């Protein structure tokens with residue numbers, strides 16, 4: 001809407017995440033940069049292992065040691081959150097950034113009622129009475145579509161179906177009214193019949209509250225229907241980012257084009273995202289130059305030598321590919 | 336809930352009958368009770384008369400039923416060696432064993448839980464590593480060796496603590512004597528309690544640590560952290576409670592073993608408990624005492640198991656529903 005005029009809600013710049021291992025240091029994220037505007041839905045796609053979950057974990061400050069942020073910065077409304085002290089970061093989690101995980105069956109503590117978990121979370125972040133917290137919790141459960149919320153709130157998680165539990169998880173992620181919600185494959189573990197309802201609830205409720213969403217998913221169909229913009233991640237690097245319609249109809253990056261070519265088959269089988277021959281390289285075997293070059297039909301000389309940086313292509317579109325570098329392509333034509 | 340308790344009670348009764356059968360077999364077939372009672376000099380007619388009087392000529396089923404009936408009333412016959420009712424002998428010595436077991440179990444549970452939680456939460460700390468290494472030694476040293484080492488250091492070399500007997504005891508009611516109320520009684524408890532509880536403590540500690548580490552990796556803990564709950568709420572409210580179910584089971588069973596293992600500790604420290612009584616009865620083939628001891632230990636295990644199951648039920652809501660669903 002207001003587009004480039006507004007300041008981003010979240011700004012990730014040159015984020016590097018490393019895992020020291022016995023066989024050397026693995027770079028799970030290598031200089032990843034993107035913004036999320038207030039209230040927008042940013043879709044994030046990429047094959048399994050591309051670094052989507054690690055991106056979410058770095059933003060919310062929960063990378064598991066020995067993994068660590070080794071470079072770059074993350075800003076929330078301009079304020080750096082990647083180097084906050086633990087207690088300060090804890091107050092960001094839940095309160096300013098909410099998180100929805102993949103598997104609702106394992107996301108809830110089996111020993112506490114839904115009410116206990118909601119009220120605890122609300123009262124951790126907001127100075128309200130137990131009764132007030134309970135009132136809010138019931139209203140929220142009702143809003144995410146739990147029938148008879150006032151009664152069901154005192155049930156334990158195992159009393160709910162998978163779809164209902166994911167609604168509870170969404171309520172928990174949103175109960176302290178965060179400005180950003182990171183949803184990491186929120187429907188992958190669910191029955192196909194309830195997937196779209198869950199996405200819809202998540203999208204609507206965030207829209208009502210003006211919360212932005214970072215929606216991580218395998219499912220290009222979901223991205224097409226839900227997201228305002230989409231970011232494509234490949235081997236821990238950004239391949240392309242832009243408004244969802246343009247990226248789908250006119251992908252700039254050859255990898256994105258391959259992904260979009262596979263959309264029709266995706267409605268059934270959303271697990272295998274890619275029909276491009278070959279596989280994404282393992283982290284310890286990323287080729288020099290463009291990480292995609294061994295699988296790329298359009299690869300040419302510079303692709304095997306130097307990594308292409310994200311280039312601004314106007315209209316909010318960015319791509320990391322040598323095809324769009326006039327000097328590189330010029331060089332190729334001359335050769 | 337009621338149905339569940341009744342079912343568990345029935346199971347317990349069956350277990351006890353099975354143990355009673357073993358006890359009875361021991362009683363009836365190990366050595367000759369007539370021989371043990373009358374000695375070698377008695378005449379054949381004396382023997383036959385006693386055999387008749389004791390009902391040893393009745394069918395075996397009748398004898399077993401009588402044995403069960405008597406046992407249920409706490410009558411385990413007369414000790415061959417001490418010529419006293421077995422039940423009275425055991426009751427006399429039970430307080431010593433129970434107090435020792437209670438102190439040991441509390442010590443094992445409290446320190447085991449504390450150290451387990453500490454080493455799990457400070458997984459990479461130096462102190463954690465020291466504790467873990469020390470616990471390996473604790474698990475691998477035999478009980479009597481620990482006892483002897485403790486006696487050597489604290490009783491013989493340092494002369495801080497007694498190593499022999501219960502100290503002064505106070506009579507409470509008709510059946511109970513306690514060492515808790517006198518200084519010498521309390522001091523006397525320290526070394527045997529540590530000896531008896533050390534193995535269980537290291538076991539509980541390692542279990543708590545392993546379970547807690549496991550739970551800390553679960554999605555619901557990650558989600559609890561992602562909601563910004565405090566470290567205390569996450570670690571103790573959410574994680575620790577989930578480790579309690581397996582910990583309760585093992586701890587309960589350990590309490591049973593503590594009482595059973597008291598035999599060794601009581602021998603090392605000359606502790607006047609049922610374990611020492613049992614050792615002596617084995618030495619003199621005092622079969623009534625042996626079979627009564629066997630049943631007592633079995634009863635303790637059964638009761639503990641029952642309590643453990645009920646605690647489970649209290650901690651884990653999933654069990655409550657499963658039962659309810661099944662009973663519909």
Ligand SMILES: Nc1ncnc2c1ncn2[C@@H]1O[C@H](COP(=O)(O)OP(=O)(O)O)[C@@H](O)[C@H]1O
Nearest residue numbers: 019028046047048049050051052053054055283
């Ligand atoms: N604890 C870890 N140790 C080493 N490597 C890890 C660890 N966690 C994740 N990675 C690596 O980071 C990469 C990105 O993982 P992830 O973000 O989970 O991918 P996805 O896009 O499927 O969510 C993967 O290649 C994975 O192997």
Ligand code: SF4
Nearest residue numbers: 290293296303321322
């Ligand atoms: S940089 Fe080269 S290899 Fe990489 S996607 Fe573009 S054309 Fe293909």
Ligand SMILES: [Mg+2]
Nearest residue numbers: 052053054184
């Ligand atoms: Mg993932």
